[in-house]
Amino acid sequence: MEILKERIRREGVNLGNGILKVDGFINHQVDPTLMLAVGGALAARFAHLQPNKVFTAEISGIAPALTTALALGVPVVYARKSKPITMHPNAIVETAPSHTKGSDVRLTVSPEFLGPGDRVLVIDDFLATGKTIEALARLVRGAGATLVGIGTVIEKSFENGRADLAPWGVPVESLAIISSMDHGKIVIED
């Protein structure tokens, strides 16, 4: 997706250790027009699989998942990291090791909003190690729903998450793939 790649080239900052700062347009300040285009592009790649639900994890997955769901005309569900008091008592829980916090993150979803018969497209802002996305996939399976695809805005392919997601047997699509952040550079695949 050229406008996204161009934005990463212009505003993305390599902070070292594989950490990409894109908080001016993706995950602190968000450019809604870019995000609408991102959602449209992700929806276009998965529409043929006829997902009836988009599923993501709070926090920074919410914006791209919402715009993808808007383009597909289906609801979006975001897994919660803390269980709100309004959550259904029989919530489904999975844990994922946190990349940045060093501890496990619990992801919770209500069986009211994900269940048998649902065809689920998982969307997240980043595909890095794939651990969060894998926890989302396990939640889909735990709910008895069918995972149909995985879409992300930015993939850091040098963290090899794609290989770990391969056993799920669904298409994995990313709008911008960064193959290296060595030596202070940000190498974006064509």
Next chain:
Amino acid sequence: MEILKERIRREGVNLGNGILKVDGFINHQVDPTLMLAVGGALAARFAHLQPNKVFTAEISGIAPALTTALALGVPVVYARKSKPITMHPNAIVETAPSHTKGSDVRLTVSPEFLGPGDRVLVIDDFLATGKTIEALARLVRGAGATLVGIGTVIEKSFENGRADLAPWGVPVESLAIISSMDHGKIVIED
């Protein structure tokens, strides 16, 4: 906003103690089409104040803030509850007592994305006690920016948050106002 009120009447559940369950369309599962309309309605109420930035708090403020920003054609910034490693070192921090957790929540924003010259519209999903919104208003002030308005999707007017926000001297608008949840009812103002 009639379609929102109708949705609350049809799907909102009074869980007692003033707790409203609307997680089927607002804050766990989100209806993107409704949320786009919500954003359009909020934008229409504040466009004349010429905000150049929408500001909210993660998590459940993100969806309505994003669609409001989309309708206004301006960026949206969400205050973070945990400070990401990509955050600017001189971040601005405020705390708000959490309604549901019994402890304080820290809200953080980068001075890169909120500063002097910004005209800021604060958006959140709920106006209840107003404590989170007040912390957002203090962040706006702390950044040297100008608060121009406060908009929320659902106001629980019996929690009196609006009175506490009055000293900020800006318009406060909510798309649906619930005046009572006594005796298991959900009373929505006309």
